[in-house]
Amino acid sequence: MFFVDTIEVAGLGNRSYLAGGERTAVAVDPPRDVEQVIAAAVRRGVRISHVVETHLHNDYVSGGLELARITGADYLVPAGARVSFARVPVTDGDRAEIDAAEGLALRAVATPGHTPHHTAYVLEEHGAQVAVFTGGSLLIGSVGRPDLVEPRLTERLARAQHASAHRLAAELPDETAVLPTHGFGSFCSSSQAEGSDTTIGKEKESNAALTRDVDTFVAELLAGLDDVPAYYTHMAPANAAGPAPVDLTPPAVADAGEIAERLAAGEWVVDLRSRVAFAEGHVAGSFNFEAEGQLATYLAWLIPWGKPVTLLAESADQLRTAQRELARVGIDRPAAAATGGPSDWLRAGETPGSFPRGTFAGLAARSAEVVVLDVRRDSERAGGFVAGSVHIPVHELHRRLAEVPDGQVWVHCAGGMRAAIAASLLDAAGRDVVAVDDSFDAAEQAGLTIRVP
Structure with missing residues (x-):
C-alpha cells in the first residue's frame, strides 16, 4: 500500500510531497528547509531513496540538493535543466523504482510549458497509475504561468502548457490524483486554486487548458497574467548553481543603539508584529511585514536584493519562523535581530512612531x-x-x-x-x-x- 504525505509551504503558496511504501519513499519538489521532509519520513519509518524536481523553480530556493546529500538519495532533475551539480538527468519515459516490495515506481512525463524542461512524475503501483506529481504544469483549475523564463518564449510555452495538459489527460485514468506544487497562493500559478485536491477527471471538466481550444486558452492565459515578484529573477539561477545548505542558527542580537545605527545607514529594519501592534507603536523608520502574512513573498519582492535586513519580533518563536520562511527565498541571514517590543528597541528618550x-x-x-x-x-x-x-x-x-x-x-x-x-x-x-x-x-x-x- 502506498502513501502520499503533503507538506504545505503555506507562506509561498506551494506544496511538497513525500510518497512511498513500507520501506522507501520519494520527495518531490522539497522546500529549502528540508527538516520537515525528513521529519515526515521519520514518522513513516521510511528511507528517502529518491528526490525529484519537476523543474528549476522560479519562486523559491530548492532543498532538493541538500536533501539528497543528507539522505544519500538519487537526485532526479530534468535533463534539459542546465545545472552546475551532479544529478541523475531525467528524460521522458524514464522510470525509477521507489519501493520494489510494494510495486511502486515513478515514470517521467515531459510536460513543457511552465518551463521548457518541465517534467511531471506518474506514481505507479503494480502498474496502475495512481497519482501524478504535476509541479507547475496541470494545477487545480489552472496551469503554471509560462512567462517566467524568457519573454520571447512566453506564447510558445503557453501553447506547450495546453499540449502538456492534454497529454496528461489523455494518458492517465480519470481517477488519477493530481498533485501540483504550485497554485495555493504562489505567483507561479496563472490563477489561484479553488479547493485542495483534484483528479484528472475533475480537471477535464473544469480546467481551462482542457476545456478551451488552444488559441482561446492562450489568449485568455496571457491576458490574465499578473505581476511577477522581483525576487523571482534570483531563484532559478540559485537553483541551477546548487543552493548552499541553509543556516538557521540565530542571528546576532541588536540592541537599541545598533537598531538606530542600521536605520541611519539606510538598512531595512523589519517589524514582524501584527499590523495593529505596529500602528500603535514602532521604531520610527522601520517597516511592517507581518509574520503571519505572506512575509517571504512580499519582503523578498520589495527589498532591494542583497540589502541587509534586521528583524524585530515579539518572540524567539516568531523570529525563528520568519528566518525559516525568508531562507526559502534566498534571504539567508538577517544582519541582526531583536525580540520584545518598541520599549526594548528604542534608545532612552526616543518616542515610538505611530499612525491611525x-x-x-x-x-x-x-x-x-x-x-x-x-x-x-x-x-x-x-x-x-x-x-x-x-x-x-x-x-x-x-x-x-x-x-x-x-x-x-x-x-x-x-x-x-x-x-x-x-x-x-x-x-x-x-x-x-x-x-x-x-x-x-x-x-x-x-x-x-x-x-x-
Whole structure:
C-alpha cells in the first residue's frame, strides 16, 4: 500500500510531497528547509531513496540538493535543466523504482510549458497509475504561468502548457490524483486554486487548458497574467548553481543603539508584529511585514536584493519562523535581530512612531479631503476601484513615493495586510498616513463610488 504525505509551504503558496511504501519513499519538489521532509519520513519509518524536481523553480530556493546529500538519495532533475551539480538527468519515459516490495515506481512525463524542461512524475503501483506529481504544469483549475523564463518564449510555452495538459489527460485514468506544487497562493500559478485536491477527471471538466481550444486558452492565459515578484529573477539561477545548505542558527542580537545605527545607514529594519501592534507603536523608520502574512513573498519582492535586513519580533518563536520562511527565498541571514517590543528597541528618550487605522466607512466621511491610495495589483484594480484614488501597487511604492500627492494619505488594499506594509513605508518617509484595515468589499457599502476601468 502506498502513501502520499503533503507538506504545505503555506507562506509561498506551494506544496511538497513525500510518497512511498513500507520501506522507501520519494520527495518531490522539497522546500529549502528540508527538516520537515525528513521529519515526515521519520514518522513513516521510511528511507528517502529518491528526490525529484519537476523543474528549476522560479519562486523559491530548492532543498532538493541538500536533501539528497543528507539522505544519500538519487537526485532526479530534468535533463534539459542546465545545472552546475551532479544529478541523475531525467528524460521522458524514464522510470525509477521507489519501493520494489510494494510495486511502486515513478515514470517521467515531459510536460513543457511552465518551463521548457518541465517534467511531471506518474506514481505507479503494480502498474496502475495512481497519482501524478504535476509541479507547475496541470494545477487545480489552472496551469503554471509560462512567462517566467524568457519573454520571447512566453506564447510558445503557453501553447506547450495546453499540449502538456492534454497529454496528461489523455494518458492517465480519470481517477488519477493530481498533485501540483504550485497554485495555493504562489505567483507561479496563472490563477489561484479553488479547493485542495483534484483528479484528472475533475480537471477535464473544469480546467481551462482542457476545456478551451488552444488559441482561446492562450489568449485568455496571457491576458490574465499578473505581476511577477522581483525576487523571482534570483531563484532559478540559485537553483541551477546548487543552493548552499541553509543556516538557521540565530542571528546576532541588536540592541537599541545598533537598531538606530542600521536605520541611519539606510538598512531595512523589519517589524514582524501584527499590523495593529505596529500602528500603535514602532521604531520610527522601520517597516511592517507581518509574520503571519505572506512575509517571504512580499519582503523578498520589495527589498532591494542583497540589502541587509534586521528583524524585530515579539518572540524567539516568531523570529525563528520568519528566518525559516525568508531562507526559502534566498534571504539567508538577517544582519541582526531583536525580540520584545518598541520599549526594548528604542534608545532612552526616543518616542515610538505611530499612525491611525481606519475603515472604508471612515474613509467615506473624509474622501473629499484626503489622498486615497490603492496599493492592489493591476488585475485587482481592474475589477473596480474607489473613484479618484491614486494607484501604485505595493511592490512599486518604495520606488514611487514621490508620486503620492501631498496631504493625508488613506491607503488601502483588499484586506489590510498590504495596506499596512504601504502605510509603514509612507510613515517612514514622514507622510501623514492612515492604514485602511478593512475588506474592499465594504467600500461600496460604505457609500464610496466604485469605478471600473
